[in-house]
Amino acid sequence: MEENNEVQIQEILNQENPQFDDFRTSELADFLNEHPEHGEKIILHLAPHRAVKTLKFLDVKLQKKLIHTLPSHVVATLIQNMHFDDRTALLSELTSETVKRLVLFLPHDDRVETLALLGYPEDSVGRLMNPDYIEVNSNDTIQYALDKIRKYGRSIENINFIYILDENEKLIDDINLKELLIAPPEKKLNELMDRKYLALHVNDDQETAAAIFKKNNRAVLPVIDDNGILLGIVTIDDILRVESEEATEDIHKIGGTEALDEPYMSTPFLELIKKRAGWLVILFLGEMLTASAMAFFEDEIAKAVVLVLFIPLIISSGGNSGSQASTLIIRAMALGEITFSDWWRVMKREILSGLALGAILGCIGFLRIIIWNSISPIYGEHYILIGITVWLTLLFIVLWGSLCGSMLPLLLKKLNFDPAASSAPFVATLVDVTGLVIYFGVASLILSGTLL
């Protein structure tokens, strides 16, 4: 935030009756995120609609804290002034005990609707819904619709579209406000109707909804249930938030951490450790198998210590190619570009990629051994055979890494797990263990009778 905003707000805070009218709510929120101790004072001195907006821009942690420390009647006013989707988002962060207490402050109808929204599964479109929209009948005139917008528009988050319902509340069309404004007001709405509309289903996954928004370039979409009844609308700003959160979750998982629920800096230390230690320990236990695999080849190692020199090089190449493949596939799946049914096309690509990449790395490895050895003969008389061993191992292991990395996310999805859990470190660990077997297998084949 700007330096002088901070100074000004500090000054105003020292006044007896502080007025924050000169600041945007996002500026106030910026200030509070850095100086949470002034939260109560600022919120109490804002008009309810400005207080709600400020609250919305705060860190979730601070939001929760304020909800618990502000006087109950103030919280009640704030909650009542929130749009449904924001209210649902906030309440779903609180304990059910607090929610029960807060919901009591709402008028009866609001109470019922809010609890209904909280009843939808956490990643469903239902949770993003806002039940405030303008509905009309096909026999109404354009003038009637415009009057309705004038009357109710102020309390409604988005009026880009109005919705035409039949006598059973079933959605039959949507009309763009733009169309409405440029048509003669005395016309009937059914003259504007084409009975084509795009709608989300209330149980749709939020990621599906995001894909539909992106594909159709919409700013707002209606939500219907199994019977085509209009339940609410979803606006694109919530979709933007969903997209960003989903990407963060995937990125954290790809990096081998359980996804953090809050920003890195505001995640409590113990939680940060818990989220990281879980996967780290699992990977460590998996990687222990490498020690077992190595113990199994101890005789070979004792006979040909030179083989040991290339172990980190070889297993990390397998891991790197695996993490490339898994990351590409995880993202392509998140964007809906690839589904399980594409597995064979993906596999063909990855077999070819793995062979090409493995051949490239193999050549470099082979050359390195030949060239190094010509400088100082550290690899002994069988250096060419060692070079061939490294060459072949790299070919196989990069192929194997690409295959594991690409197939694992598809398989996880098929088994209804999150594909992003097949993180780069996870694939790398898998490939490390099997990579050692490949390495020593190839070595026994090539070097048997000479070094081994």
Added chain:
Amino acid sequence: MEENNEVQIQEILNQENPQFDDFRTSELADFLNEHPEHGEKIILHLAPHRAVKTLKFLDVKLQKKLIHTLPSHVVATLIQNMHFDDRTALLSELTSETVKRLVLFLPHDDRVETLALLGYPEDSVGRLMNPDYIEVNSNDTIQYALDKIRKYGRSIENINFIYILDENEKLIDDINLKELLIAPPEKKLNELMDRKYLALHVNDDQETAAAIFKKNNRAVLPVIDDNGILLGIVTIDDILRVESEEATEDIHKIGGTEALDEPYMSTPFLELIKKRAGWLVILFLGEMLTASAMAFFEDEIAKAVVLVLFIPLIISSGGNSGSQASTLIIRAMALGEITFSDWWRVMKREILSGLALGAILGCIGFLRIIIWNSISPIYGEHYILIGITVWLTLLFIVLWGSLCGSMLPLLLKKLNFDPAASSAPFVATLVDVTGLVIYFGVASLILSGTLL
């Protein structure tokens, strides 16, 4: 896409004068993405505004192909019917030769504006801008503004806000269409004005713009230049696209691949190899240093082969903790939660995290050696010393991995490189090489006089 859409479109294609009015443009685009060979026929039989929408939803590759194969006068009509931002997005994908040819078909004013948009840097707000908006003066009445919307609204992508300019085209306020609709039409606009508005700067980075959209919950924002002159507007659907592309880019880089420009499946094979081989070779060359490091410790290895068994376990633990830290920090930086100035706070967190996580893994490693050895004494008489070596090494290496992983992205950003380039595999490779030095260093300290 739905099965029966596909059949229906195929049938219509066989008719002499095909009509696609029953399909949404997104449905037609879905069909074309799977059957690109029908592109020309379908586009030629659509009304220009529907053709433009269909084109917009196509894969970039197919868009480019159609632009090159459709008759020039058709392309000209299409380009003329596009919104400015979509036009800029399409043209910026084409070669400058093609752009020059196409721009000639535009009316003079459009030509100037389009070329101006193409002049802004690739990731700037300028490229997302749409110069179509409703502008009014503060002395105009609300009725005048509404009439203007009725007159020009149809050709304008977003009319949520109208903009109030002074006599020098300088932006002085924005007014929400909602406010306009619910106010008495005879009032003057300056009665609605609060002279507060939020605007993007034309040279802002697109990621900055996305952050501003998210923070302020807007669907559209005006764009101004250094002098406050209004140049255009940016709509949130473009921001959603930008966000998704940026996340894809970061995810690819975190996985150790150069970011793909097109979806995984439509990236040509050779390009896929090129983008992956680059980093894979760099990592391989870096990892070669492990072979050198190991050669340096060859005497120790020959004396105590048992140390070799734990090499993959130890270096991968360092790599995993490093990739966790780097991924968390890269994402937090992309979301604007962390900047370079936070480096000391981040470092403190990571020192503590690294010590805690290292201690946990160290304990597990120590226990494993003690327990295994009680079953079969494979680690020899000095197994407790070996256990201590592994314990201490893990402590140091996880600490080191967390520090490298967290500081590298911050450092890269400071040096004006992309922080996402400090990918998980990159950090892992760095930690692998240094990890070996740590391991053998600790081993010589603990085991000197016994095994070494």
